[in-house]
Amino acid sequence: MKQALTILLVATMALTGCTTVDVFNISESSARVRITLPDTPAGYTRYIRGGDVTSTFSQYGGTVTVTVLPDQQYRELLTDLAKLISDRLWVERETLSADDVSRLVSRLQDVNQELERQAQVGASCSVRVSDFGSVTATVSWDSGLSNYMVSCSARE
Amino acid sequence: MVVVVGIVGFFLIRSGIISATRLEAQIAGEGTVTVINTTESPVRVEVIERSTADDSFLETRAVEPLGIDGFGALGTGDYAVGLRSDTGIPPPATCNLTISRGDDYQFVVVSQGIAISLDGEEAKVADDLDVETSRWCGK
Numbered sequence: 001m002k003q004a005l006t007i008l009l010v011a012t013m014a015l016t017g018c019t020t021v022d023v024f025n026i027s028e029s030s031a032r033v034r035i036t037l038p039d040t041p042a043g044y045t046r047y048i049r050g051g052d053v054t055s056t057f058s059q060y061g062g063t064v065t066v067t068v069l070p071d072q073q074y075r076e077l078l079t080d081l082a083k084l085i086s087d088r089l090w091v092e093r094e095t096l097s098a099d100d101v102s103r104l105v106s107r108l109q110d111v112n113q114e115l116e117r118q119a120q121v122g123a124s125c126s127v128r129v130s131d132f133g134s135v136t137a138t139v140s141w142d143s144g145l146s147n148y149m150v151s152c153s154a155r156e
Numbered sequence: 157m158v159v160v161v162g163i164v165g166f167f168l169i170r171s172g173i174i175s176a177t178r179l180e181a182q183i184a185g186e187g188t189v190t191v192i193n194t195t196e197s198p199v200r201v202e203v204i205e206r207s208t209a210d211d212s213f214l215e216t217r218a219v220e221p222l223g224i225d226g227f228g229a230l231g232t233g234d235y236a237v238g239l240r241s242d243t244g245i246p247p248p249a250t251c252n253l254t255i256s257r258g259d260d261y262q263f264v265v266v267s268q269g270i271a272i273s274l275d276g277e278e279a280k281v282a283d284d285l286d287v288e289t290s291r292w293c294g295k
Contacts, residue, residue: 039228040188042260047220059229078222082194082266090268093282101279108262108273108285111192115224 019058020134023066025050027141031148032071034119035137038062042112045069048139066137067124068148069115077114081107125152132156185257189237190226192264193219197243199265201225206252207233219265230255239263239270239287246270251293261292 019038025031025048036043037058043065046054058064088096088104096104129135137152193199198221203214214235219225232255240248246269253261260275270287273279283289 037228039186040190040226042188042190042226043224044226045224047223056225075222078192078194081192081264085194085264085271086266086268089271089282089285090266096282098280101282101285104282104285105273105277105279108264108271109275111262 019061019064019129019131020055021057021064021066021137022053022055022135023048023137023139024053025139027139027148029141030071031139032069032074033139033150034065034067034069034115036063036065036067038064043115045074045115047071061129061131061133063126063128064135064137064152064154065124065126066139066150066152067119068122068139068150069118070122073118074115077111077118081111123148123150125150127152127154129154130156185232186229187232187255187257187259187261188226188228189230189235189255190224190260190262191217191219191239192224192262193221194264194266195241195243195245196221197241197245200240200242201227201263202236202238202240203227203230204236204238205231205233206236232256237261237263239265241265249287251287251290253292253294263287 021035023033028050030047030049032045032047034043034045035056038060039058044056048054084107125137127135133154133156135152135154137150140149142149191201199219200216201219202216205212205214217225234254236250236252238250245267249270251272262273264271271285272287272290272292273285274292279285284291287293289295
């Protein structure tokens with residue numbers, strides 16, 4: 001029994017992987033991207049200058065999605081959120097009712113849904129990758145369409 | 157029972173529906189910490205696992221201005237999450253929180269302070285949402 005547990009433990013440790021994700025912006029202008037990872041479906045955002053690269057990782061493999069967000073709308077989402085929190089939590093705190101607090105919580109938890117809405121209009125790519133694999137995404141500018149394009153590839 | 161779970165797990169992995177490491181994490185239980193930085197300066201986030209005998213440092217990440225970043229696949233247990241802006245605005249703060257299976261903690265950094273929420277959990281008083289006074293930070 002002890003031997004079986006030891007083998008299981010060693011096998012489990014050997015299987016613990018890490019998946020890296022690199023996003024290259026080969027366009028001349030900066031791009032705001034959202035990266036959703038297998039271990040964090042809510043996703044992260046990064047601002048990548050033209051010609052620059054950003055990297056992140058997931059504890060395990062699965063589906064990786066990279067989307068270009070509309071920068072102006074994204075900035076407005078975060079600045080509106082900041083103003084709401086500042087006003088409610090630090091200016092009007094003493095006068096907040098339970099309903100006010102409940103609405104504020106809802107607003108905090110709606111940020112991800114709003115990002116989902118914003119992501120629907122931007123260029124996007126998805127790819128499946130294994131536990132020890134890596135993903136390369138490339139953001140480029142299509143001057144004919146006047147829009148960003150994104151391509152993803154995975155290496156096992 | 158163990159054999160059935162093992163067989164199902166084997167086929168899930170072989171068919172590519174789920175990776176071995178993900179299956180392992182989901183069996184053990186995991187949660188996430190997300191940081192939304194609404195300020196114009198980077199915020200450094202440090203996560204320390206407190207469940208072990210010696211507190212073990214996990215990782216530091218810099219969340220860029222107007223950026224969203226965080227830590228995924230954190231095992232269930234007790235953690236200290238430290239947040240520090242490069243400019244000192246807002247003042248640095250540490251939240252000692254407990255991650256249970258499926259927990260998704262969200263921190264929002266604004267110039268006056270740092271707000272916290274736990275996905276799916278209600279807050280009845282404003283103190284719950286301020287890292288300095290939140291019950292989720294053990295206060």
